[in-house]
Amino acid sequence: MRPSAILEAAVYVDDLSEAERFYGGVLGLELLAKVEGRHIFFRCGEAVLLLFDPKATEVPPEPDARLPVPPHGSRGPGHLCFSASADEIELWKTRLAAQNIAIEADLEWPRGGRSIYFRDPSGNSLEFAEPRIWGFS
Amino acid sequence: MRPSAILEAAVYVDDLSEAERFYGGVLGLELLAKVEGRHIFFRCGEAVLLLFDPKATEVPPEPDARLPVPPHGSRGPGHLCFSASADEIELWKTRLAAQNIAIEADLEWPRGGRSIYFRDPSGNSLEFAEPRIWGFS
Numbered sequence: 381m382r383p384s385a386i387l388e389a390a391v392y393v394d395d396l397s398e399a400e401r402f403y404g405g406v407l408g409l410e411l412l413a414k415v416e417g418r419h420i421f422f423r424c425g426e427a428v429l430l431l432f433d434p435k436a437t438e439v440p441p442e443p444d445a446r447l448p449v450p451p452h453g454s455r456g457p458g459h460l461c462f463s464a465s466a467d468e469i470e471l472w473k474t475r476l477a478a479q480n481i482a483i484e485a486d487l488e489w490p491r492g493g494r495s496i497y498f499r500d501p502s503g504n505s506l507e508f509a510e511p512r513i514w515g516f517s
Numbered sequence: 518m519r520p521s522a523i524l525e526a527a528v529y530v531d532d533l534s535e536a537e538r539f540y541g542g543v544l545g546l547e548l549l550a551k552v553e554g555r556h557i558f559f560r561c562g563e564a565v566l567l568l569f570d571p572k573a574t575e576v577p578p579e580p581d582a583r584l585p586v587p588p589h590g591s592r593g594p595g596h597l598c599f600s601a602s603a604d605e606i607e608l609w610k611t612r613l614a615a616q617n618i619a620i621e622a623d624l625e626w627p628r629g630g631r632s633i634y635f636r637d638p639s640g641n642s643l644e645f646a647e648p649r650i651w652g653f654s
Contacts, residue, residue, distance in 0.1 A: 381605060381612075382544065382547070383544060383599035383645070384561070384599075385562035385563070385564065385599070385600040386523060386562070386598070386599060387599060387646055387648060387651070388596070389526030389527075390595055390596040390597065392591065407519065408520075410519070423651070424520050424521075424522060425520075425521050425523070427522065427523045427564075428598075432596070434593065438593070448622055448624070449624070450622050450642050451594075451642075452594040452641070453593055453594065454529065454591035454593040454594065454595045455591060455592055455593050456571065456591040456592050457589040457591065458589060458591045458595070459525070459569070459574075459589040460525065460527065461525035461526075462520035462523060462524060463520070463522040463523070464520065464521070468518060471518060485585055485586065487585070489584070507525070508520070509524055509525070514549065514565055
């Protein structure tokens with residue numbers, strides 16, 4: 381028995397409204413859930429991208445909380461990579477440029493496959509990459 | 518066009534050897550890549566779990582680097598959730614207890630589905646959850 385898939389990945393942001401405009405508006409992800417001042421969650425295929433404000437999530441739950449989710453919360457730029465085909469990466473490059481979002485790196489990996497890197501408004505390092513950089517089909 | 522899947526999710530750790538024993542040994546994930554002092558990567562289904570030491574990854578690449586991957590690096594406990602069936606969650610609870618890993622929370626979600634929470638050796642909040650907590654089949 382080993383974990384079969386990543387169901388949720390988290391990124392921490394300092395401005396949830398800005399994050400909503402970026403991940404929902406620019407990237408076009410589908411909104412799943414939102415709690416003002418704490419988090420905003422987006423669907424991404426069969427997984428969920430969790431955007432948290434660490435100031436809220438690092439506070440331990442009340443002793444009588446109905447859903448005592450353990451505290452967590454990171455500071456500083458994290459990293460997340462979305463899957464994309466070669467054609468999609470080319471289209472994303474154009475679309476991000478049109479929104480004045482800088483492409484920080486554009487790499488061809490030794491084993492084949494391309495990645496582009498950019499930042500979300502909180503400074504997290506985001507990437508679009510072809511699954512074949514990991515040998516995935 | 519919207520991102521179709523999360524290809525890589527990152528968690529930051531302060532001890533990569535301990536992380537290797539935990540994610541590879543206790544959780545049984547398949548090792549994909551490793552660079553001493555910088556990172557260790559595991560396959561998880563059709564995605565990759567990246568474990569980074571932020572002290573290494575927050576350093577910008579050399580100007581002449583062949584693969585100038587942009588810097589990133591978070592401090593403080595992050596969060597990641599693995600997909601698991603109801604039966605697997607029960608088995609994981611037993612297996613983690615046998616390794617003296619505390620179950621920090623065990624929740625039944627209002628819309629149905631169970632989550633268990635525990636910590637990796639660096640204090641990151643990990644979870645096993647049924648995909649149906651998000652309405653996924």
